[in-house]
Amino acid sequence: MAGGGGGRGRRMMSFSVEAVGINRGESLPPSTHQPSDLFPVMEQKPLPLMGGEEAEYLLALKQEFRGAMKTLPFFIQPAAAKRDVERYSDKYHNSEQTDGLTDWSPGVSAACRSDKLQSGQKKKKKKEKEEVLLKLEKKEEQQSSEEEEEGEEKKKKQEEEEADGEEEYDEEEFEEVRHFMKLHSPP
Known part of the structure; x- marks a missing residue:
């Protein structure tokens, strides 16, 4: 039974300690029982950021270039992986994300499409404004x-009331005159 044992009693490491930087015979570093610092002291300080008008101009150019690349018809976003269970809210998230990407047509630049869309929208807005103005x-x-x-009706009513008032006044006046005449007239 010599030579078998399968390595149970040996003190061999499962990896090469020399690859880590520890030579034979050296002791392992002490174990730590507390977490490391949140902000350890930096051995090398980072280089200062470039400043000035030139750096700002380059940054603006880079951002504009990225935005222009995203508007090109060749910019295709990767499709999101479908879940096993479709949720009610997924319907709304998908429609919001794919609105601008589904109307891709090869051979037509985004600028031409946006001009066509804007001109169509402008025409619709003008038509709507005209309709509202006409209404x-x-x-x-x-x-x-x-x-x-209503003004004419009021005027007619006022004239009728005035005429009625004048007629009544005239009748009353005539009655008074008649009564006076009867009293003072010779028999």
Whole structure:
């Protein structure tokens, strides 16, 4: 039974300690029983950021370039992995994300499409404004005609009341005159 044992009693490491930087015979570093510092002291300080107008100009150019690349028809976002269970809210998230990407047509640049969309939207807005203005004008005309009719009706009523008042006054006056004449006239 010599030579077998399968390594149970030996003190061999499962990896090469020399690869880590510890030579044979050296002791392992002491174990730590507390967490490391949140902000350890830096051995090398970082280089200062570039400042000035040139750096700001380059940053603005880079951001503009990235934005322009995203508007190109060749910019395709990776499709999100579908879940096993479809949730009610997924329907709304998907529609919001894919609105700008689903209308891709090869051979047409984004600028041309946006111009067409904007011109179509402008035409619709103009038509809507014109319709609203026409409706408002019609309502104003109706209101003014109604006001004129009401004004005419009021004038007619006032004239009738005045005429009625004058007639009543005249009748009363005539009655008084008749009564006076009867009293003072010779028999």
